[in-house]
Amino acid sequence: MDNNSNITEITVSFLASEADDGTKEDESLTNAKWELAIRTVLCVLSLFTNGLAIVAFAFIPRPLDCRNYLYLLINLSIVDILGSVASFLSSLNYYLIKVNVYKWIEYKLQYLMYFADVGFAIFYGVSAILVLFMAITRYITVCHPFHTRLLVEKSRIFLMIAFAWAVAILLNIPLLKYYIDGSSATSAATIISDYVISSFFILVSITTIGLCARVFVETRRLKRRMVMLYGKEYSREIIVSTDQNAVITTLLLTMTMLFSALPYWATAILYYREEDLRPVLGTVGEYFIKHLPVLNFLLDPIIYSCRTRDVKLGYGIILSSLRRNIAYTRKRLNSRNSSTISRDTQHFHLTFTDDDIASIATGGNTTVPMVKQKSEVVAEQNNVYLASPNGDLGQHEILINTDNMQGSVQIGTASKPCGERDLD
Numbered sequence: 001m002d003n004n005s006n007i008t009e010i011t012v013s014f015l016a017s018e019a020d021d022g023t024k025e026d027e028s029l030t031n032a033k034w035e036l037a038i039r040t041v042l043c044v045l046s047l048f049t050n051g052l053a054i055v056a057f058a059f060i061p062r063p064l065d066c067r068n069y070l071y072l073l074i075n076l077s078i079v080d081i082l083g084s085v086a087s088f089l090s091s092l093n094y095y096l097i098k099v100n101v102y103k104w105i106e107y108k109l110q111y112l113m114y115f116a117d118v119g120f121a122i123f124y125g126v127s128a129i130l131v132l133f134m135a136i137t138r139y140i141t142v143c144h145p146f147h148t149r150l151l152v153e154k155s156r157i158f159l160m161i162a163f164a165w166a167v168a169i170l171l172n173i174p175l176l177k178y179y180i181d182g183s184s185a186t187s188a189a190t191i192i193s194d195y196v197i198s199s200f201f202i203l204v205s206i207t208t209i210g211l212c213a214r215v216f217v218e219t220r221r222l223k224r225r226m227v228m229l230y231g232k233e234y235s236r237e238i239i240v241s242t243d244q245n246a247v248i249t250t251l252l253l254t255m256t257m258l259f260s261a262l263p264y265w266a267t268a269i270l271y272y273r274e275e276d277l278r279p280v281l282g283t284v285g286e287y288f289i290k291h292l293p294v295l296n297f298l299l300d301p302i303i304y305s306c307r308t309r310d311v312k313l314g315y316g317i318i319l320s321s322l323r324r325n326i327a328y329t330r331k332r333l334n335s336r337n338s339s340t341i342s343r344d345t346q347h348f349h350l351t352f353t354d355d356d357i358a359s360i361a362t363g364g365n366t367t368v369p370m371v372k373q374k375s376e377v378v379a380e381q382n383n384v385y386l387a388s389p390n391g392d393l394g395q396h397e398i399l400i401n402t403d404n405m406q407g408s409v410q411i412g413t414a415s416k417p418c419g420e421r422d423l424d
Contacts, residue, residue, distance in 0.1 A: 032098040033090075037074035037093040038291055046084040046298040050077040053301035054315035059321075066109055068157045073304055073311070075161050076130050080297040083123035087294045090116035117174045121197055124293060127300070128204045128257055133160045134250045135211040142215045142222070171200060198265040205258045212251045219244050248306040254299060260296040263289050 054077050057070060093113045097104050104110075177195070267289045305311045 021107055022215060023301075029098045030094040035093045035290060036091045039088055039294060041295045042291055042298060043084040043088040047081055047293060049078045049298060049301045053077050053311065056305065059314040059317040060310050060354060061313070061317065068154050069134065070310060071154070071157045071161065072130055072134055073308070075164075076127060076304075077301055079123050079126045079130065080300050083120060083127065084294060084297045086116050086119035086123060087297075090120060091290075092116075095226060114176060114179050116156075118172050118179065121175060122168045122171045123319055124261070125197065125201065126164050127296075128201050128208075129164035129167060129251045130161070131209075131250060131257065132204050132208045133164065134253070135208045135215070135247075138246050138250060139215050140212045142218050171197060198261070201261060202258075205254055206256045209251065212247050212254070215247045217245065219247065249304055250304050252307070256299050256303065257296050260292040264292050310357070312326075 054074060057074050057077075060070070089112055093109060093116055096109060305315065
């Protein structure tokens with residue numbers, strides 16, 4: 001209770017002092033609105049792209065056991081979704097503080113701040129470690145192929161995922177502790193988030209880039225050997241289309257994370273250390289720098305979806321299924337429109353072959369498909385008027401069973417002919 005009261009008093013006093021200047025308050029509220037609006041758009045796009053990627057994984061025809069590395073991509077999409085949500089909550093928390101700090105204290109929304117900031121750091125760390133594991137699996141596959149089967153087993157992949165989450169959580173426990181402790185939270189949290197976590201992230205990124213470079217060099221060497229043994233075309237199909245493409249994909253994911261995180265941390269460090277730069281850095285950070293990490297969550301599924309063959313196959317199956325469903329729906333709608341009785345006029349159109357018409361005219365039964373063929377029938381309740389290109393067969397009063405209007409119509413036994421009547 002004492003710790004919470006300490007951080008509450010500090011927050012109230014700091015924000016209340018800022019609220020004394022009406023112009024500054026209005027400007028900060030406007031910035032908070034813009035930040036929340038931009039972050040909302042980016043988060044919605046990130047949720048859509050990552051959610052669509054997860055659906056594409058489900059449509060991959062071959063079992064995931066044959067491609068266990070896809071579990072890393074699935075978990076990366078889940079982490080990107082969680083990171084996007086945490087980023088949105090962080091902007092929402094900032095906006096609520098600017099609107100009414102006392103309500104923010106009253107409703108204990110500081111816990112929202114804890115989850116948003118610490119969760120964002122955890123999810124970003126998990127994302128970086130997962131990309132590192134992708135580079136490690138590719139390195140083992142190319143440079144130590146005899147150990148590939150042992151490494152890429154499902155149990156090993158799940159162990160990698162659990163290890164990534166454990167490391168990211170343990171690394172951010174001090175940040176959560178200092179947030180809750182109170183008076184020393186600001187300085188300690190700044191040190192952890194801006195120096196410790198950023199240093200760890202840079203180390204992971206450099207390691208990933210080094211592994212990718214090593215794999216790229218090894219694939220070039222293997223390619224030259226394959227050219228000498230089997231020819232250029234075979235080596236291009238086996239080496240370039242698999243290992244090098246996978247390495248480039250991993251490298252793109254790493255560089256996207258690195259270039260989105262470094263400006264964010266550099267701006268945060270300069271903002272707290274250089275007071276003269278705060279006005280400029282504050283404006284740049286509000287409208288651009290703060291949103292770069294969310295942009296990384298948005299770009300991840302786009303990168304691996306465009307460059308991973310299995311994921312592209314899943315997207316292709318989704319599109320094919322949508323096309324078939326649309327065509328089937330249109331066909332059923334057209335069939336219903338051609339065979340549905342109008343409640344206003346009690347008229348509907350059927351189509352008959354010459355054999356169907358002859359069967360009705362002689363008192364027989366027939367089943368009429370909903371496909372236009374040679375002759376037309378206009379029906380008004382139970383009165384049917386027949387016409388044929390081969391000759392007028394007259395008008396007959398028959399019984400029509402319209403219980404099943406989707407595929408065919410059962411025509412009952414014809415009764416006595418009706419009086420002459422023109423066709424509609």
